[in-house]
Amino acid sequence: MSSESRTNTEPTAHEECTSCGTTLGERRLALQSYPEAEAGSISGLSAGGLLYCPDCGSEPVELLDSWNGHDQPPVDADRSIAAGYRESAEQCSFCADDLDSEPVVGIELYRRPGEELPAYANFTLCGDCRSVFEEFLANVSAQQ
Numbered sequence: 001m002s003s004e005s006r007t008n009t010e011p012t013a014h015e016e017c018t019s020c021g022t023t024l025g026e027r028r029l030a031l032q033s034y035p036e037a038e039a040g041s042i043s044g045l046s047a048g049g050l051l052y053c054p055d056c057g058s059e060p061v062e063l064l065d066s067w068n069g070h071d072q073p074p075v076d077a078d079r080s081i082a083a084g085y086r087e088s089a090e091q092c093s094f095c096a097d098d099l100d101s102e103p104v105v106g107i108e109l110y111r112r113p114g115e116e117l118p119a120y121a122n123f124t125l126c127g128d129c130r131s132v133f134e135e136f137l138a139n140v141s142a143q144q
Ligand SMILES: [Zn+2]
Pocket: 017, 018, 019, 020, 021, 022, 052, 053, 054, 055, 056, 057
């Protein structure tokens, strides 16, 4: 009898592109957001994040490619993930403004290797850029 706990998660059956509904294969772009409490969740990035097929992901990838990523945020029980992002970043990943007291939102990117972006990256956005990003994501969905 094995007491080994199962650490691998069951693959979600038939994961689909958030935007066009195509069943996803190996190549995909995943975006997850971690807003500070006051900021609320990013519209369009709320329910478990976004998954894009290579076609739908090309525009977000282009945008994210111009952002300045930072190190993986510290994660521990004493603070929220968003607070970890704030600690990792001094400037907005998009506009490079200093992040002061306004709520920030952490963005986590996961991408299968073999493309131009790193497989994994972290960004932190200021309040203004968060709004711009929300609009951008809405447009990506609307095009399909
Ligand atoms: Zn798609």
